[in-house]
Amino acid sequence: MVAETTAAALQAMRDFDPTRGVPWEAFLRLRIIRSALARHRREWTFAIHRVSINAWDECKMTEGGSLPSREATHKLLQDALGRLSAADARLIEGLFWEGKTEAGLGEDLGISQQAVSKRKRSILKTLKRVVEMIAKGSDLCL
Numbered sequence: 001m002v003a004e005t006t007a008a009a010l011q012a013m014r015d016f017d018p019t020r021g022v023p024w025e026a027f028l029r030l031r032i033i034r035s036a037l038a039r040h041r042r043e044w045t046f047a048i049h050r051v052s053i054n055a056w057d058e059c060k061m062t063e064g065g066s067l068p069s070r071e072a073t074h075k076l077l078q079d080a081l082g083r084l085s086a087a088d089a090r091l092i093e094g095l096f097w098e099g100k101t102e103a104g105l106g107e108d109l110g111i112s113q114q115a116v117s118k119r120k121r122s123i124l125k126t127l128k129r130v131v132e133m134i135a136k137g138s139d140l141c142l
Helices: 002-015 024-061 070-082 086-097 102-109 113-136
Strands: none
Touching: 002 024, 070 113, 086 102, 086 113, 102 113
16 A cells, blocks of 8 residues: 555656646645555456356356356346336346446436436345345256
8 A cells, every 4th residue: 555655646746737736735635545546446346356257166166067058147137137126127228238328327317327326236236136036946056
């Protein structure tokens, strides 16, 4: 952490332009905070990918475990999506199938981007639970 703070401070020294009227302390503080947030995002992204990879490896190592077919995965996802409320299903369709942004979808729905993001996280958690519940009753390894 100290090394990253030092690197951010050195970059701030290089990039600082006193003619822009920004106080040095504010400029430095912002650079250090952004550096810390970027590091945090990178670590979480790496951790999420590692968990996903480990889950697939565990599936392969189980007795007779094999990855589910595309058709089985599609049916499982369709079943899970079918259990969502109409409003939640529309939100997921807009984001993932129609390629809308959270901000664009928020405008369409009359809510903020942050509200869309919060609903999306909640819906995805619900979908995860539903998929796991459905998969327990089948021979899919998820």
